[in-house]
Amino acid sequence: MLAPRSNESSIISVKVSGRKSAGLPVYKRSLKAFHARKKSIDLAIRSRAKCISLMQALATRENPPIERLKITAIGTTLRTKMEQTGKRLSCFAQALNIPFSFNTIMPAFKTRFKKQQFCRNWLHSGIKMQAKITVTETWLRKHRHLYDGATRHPFIRSIRDGNIDISAFKTWLGQDYIFVRAFVPFVASVLTKAYKGSDDGNGDVEVILGGVAALHDEISWFKKEAFKWGVQLSDIVPQKANQEYCRFLESLISPEVEYTVAAVAFWAIETIYQESFAHCLEDDSKTPPELKETCQRWGNESFGEYCNSLRNIVDRQLEKGSDDVITKAEATLLRVLEHEVDFWNMSHGRT
């Protein structure tokens, strides 16, 4: 559900969406209501700047004092970006002594039109709109702890903080090359399942084909990068965690594994790298310059959009999946998360 309107006194819900700013009149009207000491108001604010001026206004208000400011950002952009915004706003609220909470929701939209329609309705109709929470959203909330373990691993943190041990990086590079080679037939099998398993009016095959194509370039990149760091790829022996992960991928190639289940694994595998490496590129990161290109490879925005397309595919499939398939798919997600954590541990030399 979208930022539920609270009936408690002085609780203000603010909704943030999109990059473009809402018409100023909406904002002015809301502020007027606020100055008139209405007990509860609901603002549709579409930019961080406006949130900040609102907070400044709230901080100087004495009667009645603000009890809590709740901001819900609706997902029209990348999760990591929204969370960054949340962090900044939270710091600001703290400085102003305003009790503050922030949360994000990311409803999936099938088309750009649907998204625009949603945002427009949302701005104008206040709280009446409800966004349906997707299955992936539910899972990520439920397994937040494990998910964060995979995307904010000490290995990733050490890149981000600029104190990574270069030998650990080289280990990761060599092992990941082997992983990516095993990933290719897996992705090809997802492509086959997409072709066979659905009527594909939604263009799943094309999205997945884009993934296959990118892997070709990725393998060349690994070779080039290995040469740069003096890593001899032909000598690499896959370590235990890597072997187990590759074996897991192979098990998913089987035709008995449903398209939905395999697609969930595919989405999760790509997204974990996207979120992990995007974290190393945030403004306040101290990632060493020589590792920036690696982080860019998975942390860039267009890879992020590709991950979102995969997520939409997965949510659409899950929406019509049987209970049995949904249960299997969730278990598969958990196994991917565990394998990813083990993979980072192995790279970090903590097996």
Ligand SMILES: Cc1ncc(CNC=O)c(N)n1
């Ligand atoms: C262990 C692991 N997980 C995910 C990825 C990202 N997908 C393809 O490159 C990767 N390269 N390695």
